[in-house]
Amino acid sequence: GAGVSQSPSNKVTEKGKDVELRCDPISGHTALYWYRQSLGQGLEFLIYFQGNSAPDKSGLPSDRFSAERTGGSVSTLTIQRTQQEDSAVYLCASSSTREINEKLFFGSGTQLSVL
Amino acid sequence: GNSVTQMEGPVTLSEEAFLTINCTYTATGYPSLFWYVQYPGEGLQLLLKATKADDKGSNKGFEATYRKETTSFHLEKGSVQVSDSAVYFCALKRSGATNKLIFGTGTLLAVQP
Numbered sequence: 001g002a003g004v005s006q007s008p009s010n011k012v013t014e015k016g017k018d019v020e021l022r023c024d025p026i027s028g029h030t031a032l033y034w035y036r037q038s039l040g041q042g043l044e045f046l047i048y049f050q051g052n053s054a055p056d057k058s059g060l061p062s063d064r065f066s067a068e069r070t071g072g073s074v075s076t077l078t079i080q081r082t083q084q085e086d087s088a089v090y091l092c093a094s095s096s097t098r099e100i101n102e103k104l105f106f107g108s109g110t111q112l113s114v115l
Numbered sequence: 116g117n118s119v120t121q122m123e124g125p126v127t128l129s130e131e132a133f134l135t136i137n138c139t140y141t142a143t144g145y146p147s148l149f150w151y152v153q154y155p156g157e158g159l160q161l162l163l164k165a166t167k168a169d170d171k172g173s174n175k176g177f178e179a180t181y182r183k184e185t186t187s188f189h190l191e192k193g194s195v196q197v198s199d200s201a202v203y204f205c206a207l208k209r210s211g212a213t214n215k216l217i218f219g220t221g222t223l224l225a226v227q228p
Contacts, residue, residue, distance in 0.1 A: 003158070004158065031213070031214060033214075033215065033216075035218075040220070041220060042119070042204070042218040042219050042220040042221060043159075043204065043206075043216075043218035043221075044218075045215055045216070045217065048213055048215050050213070055213075056213065056215060091158070091159070093159075095214050102214050103161045103164075104159075104161070104214060104216065105158075105160075106151075106158035106159040106160065107158050108156070108157065108158045109158065
């Protein structure tokens with residue numbers, strides 16, 4: 001695709017419900033990253049994929065958070081039993097190779113609101 | 116650990132004013148440094164980068180110099196425009212790591228005509 005696509009752009013859910021956030025990276029990009037941007041906070045790293053494997057999951061805040069990537073393309077971030085503190089903008093980024101200092105291309109994010 | 120600290124905003128300037136947004140970092144080894152920008156309603160995009168000490172990154176009239184002695188990477192522009200209004204993020208990438216970035220909290224810049 002022309003850019004990194006994320007859906008939905010906005011999601012409102014009730015506390016305790018599960019949500020799935022989708023990221024469609026730029027075609028051919030092997031590396032994919034999830035970040036979280038909370039009000040007043042910087043961008044917090046969540047997880048990194050190279051192909052379908054996730055060598056770095058160190059940023060996932062709890063076991064309620066999980067992510068997968070299939071076919072080396074689309075990724076889904078799942079949050080189970082959502083809590084109000086999960087409210088944030090979830091950003092996805094991709095890059096073309098493992099080349100050092102490769103630029104990241106970001107999507108516009110999913111605004112998650114947990115009521 | 117590795118971290119980035121940048122000045123809190125918002126920064127409000129008149130058009131054609133000089134801009135400085137301070138950024139300092141803490142890192143082991145020799146990180147690479149970046150500035151990303153987020154325009155209203157758009158995704159983050161790379162503005163400039165520097166990969167070793169004393170390198171200067173530049174783009175669209177913005178500049179930042181990698182200062183290892185002061186662990187800084189301050190963003191500057193000589194004459195800002197209304198179209199520069201955005202949120203600016205300083206970030207670092209650890210040496211030898213993936214392209215995973217560690218970001219600062221972002222600084223909102225508002226340029227008034």
